[in-house]
Amino acid sequence: MAKRKLSRQQLTRIRSQQAEKRDRARSVKLGESGPESGVVISHFGQQLEIESLETGERQRCYARANLEALVTGDRVIWRSGQEGEGVVEAMEPRQSLLCRPDKFGKLKPVAANITRIAITIAPEPEAFSNLIDRYLVAAEVSKIPACLVLNKADLMAENERKAELIALMNRYEQLGYPCLRVSAASRSGLQELRQALREETVVFVGQSGVGKSSLIQALLPEEDIRVGELSEARAKGTHTTTAARLYHLPEGGKLVDSPGIREFGLWHINEESLLDGFVEFHGFLGDCRFRDCKHFIDPGCGLSKALKQGKIHPDRATSYQLIRDSLDEVTIR
Ligand SMILES: Nc1nc2c(ncn2[C@@H]2O[C@H](COP(=O)(O)OP(=O)(O)O)[C@@H](O)[C@H]2O)c(=O)[nH]1
Ligand SMILES: [Mg+2]
Ligand SMILES: [Zn+2]
Known part of the structure; x- marks a missing residue:
């Protein structure tokens, strides 16, 4: 059979059909790229x-x-x-979930897969162990490991509570919470902090003025973090919903930040989960005479006994009772 000769017109049509197919394939790739x-x-x-x-x-x-x-x-x-x-x-399934209430008191998730909560304290404003314990309880309930970051180490030398603060940090270290001393101002300890965060996704929490923004700025020199501003307080007052943002730390690790996260606290706690946050209490709970023991108050309390024997620190016992008494005020049901 003789080779069929295509007319010029046919050739043009075929060429344009092929081009169209190619274009379509390309656009399919662009619009529907693989997962x-x-x-x-x-x-x-x-x-x-x-x-x-x-x-x-x-x-x-x-x-x-x-x-x-x-x-x-x-x-x-x-x-x-x-x-x-x-x-x-x-x-993908979440490893962890941080929640806080919205303006209607309904719990809302704000960040997922956080691996470390850095509770930030400073010589000033004064670090109350009661407040630290509140953050620790919230961290334990969320099943996210916590650490303590003492900022403004440059103010330690002249601080009259220096010995007290060091003792406080040692106590938490003994309970298993890593503790770091840093100064955003003098930049001391920052390299250790960066090193400690290299494998983590961290959030910084703590009371206003301890230097969270300053620390975050030091860790993220490329970003423009507002330091010294009452952004947290303002956000609270106006219910500004600033979404949390994830940043990559230059030397590894991630940091998630938003005013809402920094306020992260004791929201969804009942008396039972409060005990989760006091890790050193756990071994003594079996010693309580009553199953529904009101710890440190009821007779035959295993925790009271441990306290008397020096196995529980008095500040932690006080802290536990203070938080328990305030639960009705802070719990959002
Ligand atoms: N002396 C000293 N002051 C600091 C340090 N870090 C922060 N500050 C100051 O503490 C104040 C509060 O800092 P800021 O980062 O806004 O705290 P935040 O409210 O926790 O975010 C600001 O005036 C900072 O300049 C530090 O390491 N040493
Ligand atoms: Mg701030
Ligand atoms: Zn008890």
Whole structure:
């Protein structure tokens, strides 16, 4: 059979059909690229900023409607797309979840997969062990390991409570909470702090004025963190909902920050879970005479006995009772 000769017209048509197919294939690749692993950096209303764990590329995406509310730090499966048209398909199981109440008192998740809560204290404003214990209870209840960061170490030399503060840090160290001494101002201890955070996803919590913003700024020199501003207080007053944001620490590790997270505290605690936060009490609970013992008050209390024997520190016993008495005020039911 003679080779069929194509007319010029036919050739043109075939060529354009092929080009069309190629274009379509390319656009399919762009619009429907394969699923990737990602992490939620932050969110803006309905949209999420996703970072690819494979390429580091960031894109604003929508989440499939059937997903539960995603928060900063969530690991996701997503597909990139044209700008703003990427889609989050699924959420990976969470290792941990930090929650706080919204303005209606309803608990809302604010950050996922946090691995370390850095409770920040300073020589001034004065560090009350009662407040530290509140943060510790909240951390234990969330099942997130805590550590203590004593900032403003440069003010220690002339501080009249220096010995007290050192003893306090030692006590927490003995309870198993790593303690670091740093100064955002003189930059002492910062390298140790960076080192300690290299494998972590950390949040800094603590009372206003201890230097959280200053520390975060020191850890993230490229970012513009507002230091010395009453951003927390202002956020509280106006119910500003500043979404948490995930930052990469230059030497490894991640940091999640928002005014709401810094206030993270004792929200969802009942008497039973309060005991979770006092790790050294656990071994003595079996010694209480009554199953529903009101610890340190009821006769035959195992914790009272341990206190008398010096196995529980008096400050922790006092702290436990103070928090228990205040639970009705702070618990959001
Ligand atoms: N002396 C000293 N002052 C500090 C240090 N870190 C922070 N400050 C100061 O403490 C104040 C509160 O700091 P800020 O970072 O805003 O605290 P935040 O409320 O915990 O975020 C500011 O005036 C800071 O300049 C430090 O290491 N040493
Ligand atoms: Mg601040
Ligand atoms: Zn008891």
